[in-house]
Amino acid sequence: MAERKLHLGGRMRRLRRELGLNQAAMAAEIGISPSYLNHIERNQRPVTATVLLRLAEAYDVDLKSFAAEGGDAVGPAQLGEIFADPLFSDLAVPRYELVEIADNAPAAAEGIARLYAALGELRQRPAGESEENAALSPTKWVRDYIQSQRNHFPAIEEAAETLAGALGDPLAIAETLRRRLREAFGIDVRVVAPELIEGASQHYDIHRKRLLLSQLLRSESRTFALAYQLVLVEFRALLDRMVVSAAPPDAPTRRLLHMSLANYAAAAAMMPYQSFLEAAERHRYDLDRLCAEFGVSAEQAAHRLTTLNRAGARGVPFFMLRVDAAGNVSKRFAGESFPFSRFGGTCPRWNLHSAFQTPGRVVTQVVETPDGERYFTIGRTVSRAIRLDPAEDSQLAIGLGCDVRHAARIAYADGLDLAHPRVTPIGPACALCPRAGCPQRATAPVGRTLAVSELRKSVSPFPFV
Incomplete structure (x- = not known):
């Protein structure tokens, strides 16, 4: 069977523009002629293995993600999900056309996805509600922006490592955070009954400069709350610059992006990049060991694993989902491309949901997507950061996964025959699954x-x- 030729013109052009290079400059850096690069960008020539290797060497490009259909942008799978909508059923758009759009016009593909997402927002609006500001919701805009950065922000990582160095031992970080807030910024921290802050998990009284934390927060969540408040004041200028650079479309989206970046910074301060990566490799990505070493929750550690994408010092490229018992997805992050359903839920054959049957235990599975890609996945339950009503279920499930080629680096894969694993075929949401x-x-x-x-x-x- 002949190998598929890689026509990656759109991705080459986008990479070059992101680097701020003209064709002559990029061609010189990867050792090809400007005319050859021009042919590649116009999909008149395929990208050879030699060119891919030179890209990896010159720009630290992840070859699998770069060469994969769609990469971290909107690919044929996401476009297929859109054009499967009954609105377009009479068009019967063939897959080769979707591939051409994704490869040759990635910005147009992203535009199609944004328009369809905005349409989905409109469909969900109550009848008669004003259509003003009915574009992409802040949540979806921020999620897409974070994913476009591959869930990694080098400027925050650098600042957080400097801060973490000043804070010292991660297991004793809570008191250091409290002292730094008081001594450097005059912010007092108090733990109060939840009724005093009307059920919130934390509240900052800007007038009295008091940070009020709910008594219901567990210790690792209190530490995170302290770190979050500290980075809000310590990294204010950096976070403001990053939000301005991202150019969110409206005030609610700006506020949500600012909060999301502050959450990222808080996690980076509690789990500084280099020491967390070294610990992850040393413990072979055992969540419980990472929790013990850094004094964090399993969800905090899992989320942090999806951000280990520093050039020259990458960890296992995990993706992560968080779902409730009803199947609602409340978190979705990826360090490497994974065919998430952009507008739907998860596949019932993925045993992420079975984690609810064995609380606290890790369940593993090797899954295969319709395009033949295989992923090693880990599922386990976690508890919500705060529970106001003791009668309510506080359990959520998180799923971590990576390409099966990385599984040997992970402790949870020990004992599995990775060369001939038992594989479960999964798909996107049922309405889209082939x-x-x-x-x-x-x-x-x-x-x-x-x-x-x-x-x-x-x-x-x-x-x-």
């Missing part, structure tokens, strides 16, 4: 012709052509 005959399909596939017959029943309630 897998026929799935016994757990919950809805008919969009854009497919059902093949229901009174003479025959399949294991799937929605057989299709």
Whole structure:
């Protein structure tokens, strides 16, 4: 079988523009002629293995992500999800056209995705509600922006490592954070009954310069709250510059992005990059060992693992999801490309949801996506940072995963035959999944012709052509 030629013109052009180079400068740096680079960018020549290796050497490019369909941008899978909508059912857009759009016009592909996301926001609005500011929601805008940066912010990492060096031992960091807030910024910290802050987990009284923390917060969450407040004042200028540079579309989005970057900085101060990476490699990504060494929660450690994308010092490129028992996705981050459903939920065959049946225990699985890519995944339950009503379930489930080629570096994969693993085929949300005959399909596939017959029943309630 002939190897697929890699026509990556759009990605080459985008990389060059991100680096601020013209064609002549990039061509000189990777040792090819400007005319050859021009042909590559116009998809008149495929990208050879030699050129890919030179890109990796010159710009520290992750080759798998760069050469993968879609990479960290909107790819054919995401476009296919959009064009599967009944709104476009009469168009029957073939996959090769989606590949051409993603490869040759990545900015246009991103524009299509943003318009479709805005359409989804409009569909969810109550009838008669004003359509003013009905574009992409702040949550989705911020999520997409963070993912466009591959969930890694070098400027924050550098500042946080300097701060962490001044704070000292991570297991004794809480008192150091409290003292720095008081001595450097005049901020007093008090732990109070939740009723005094109306059920919030924390509240900063800007007039009295008091940080009030709920008594219901666990110790690692209190430490995070202290770190969050400190970086808000310590890194104010840096965070403001980053928000301005990102150019959010409106005030609510600006505020949410600012808070998200501050959360990132707080985690980076509690788990400074180099020492956390070294510990992760030393403990082979065992979450419990990382929690013990840095005094953090399993969710905090898992989230931090998705950010280890520093040039020249990368960790295992994990992706992460957090879901509740009903399947709602409340977090979605990736250090490497993974075919998340951009507008839907998760596959029921992924055992992330089974973690609720064994609270506190780690469940593992090797999954295979419809394009044949395999991922090693880890699922476990975590508790919410705060629970106001003791009768309510506080459990969430987090899923971590990476390309199966990295699994040997992870303690949870010990004992698995990684050369011949038991593989579970999964897909995107059921309405978009191309897998026929799935016994757990919950809805008919969009854009497919059902093949229901009174003479025959399949294991799937929605057989299709």
